[in-house]
Amino acid sequence: MTTITNRPPSTHTKRPTAMYLGLALTTFATLALLLDIATVDTLSGHVRDAYPD
DSSP states (O other), rough: OOOOOOOOOOGGGGGHHHHHHHHHHHHHHHHHHHHHHHHHHHHHHHHHHHOOO
């Protein structure tokens, strides 16, 4: 049996990095959506105060 010594890095070493990056982007997108939902009333309150009836 022979051993390969100088082979290029496989794609298996890059997969965890891409998976963690995808997880981070998904988490960021979810938090941005929740932050938008939580602050929509604050922004609309400021607009209502600026333009009274």
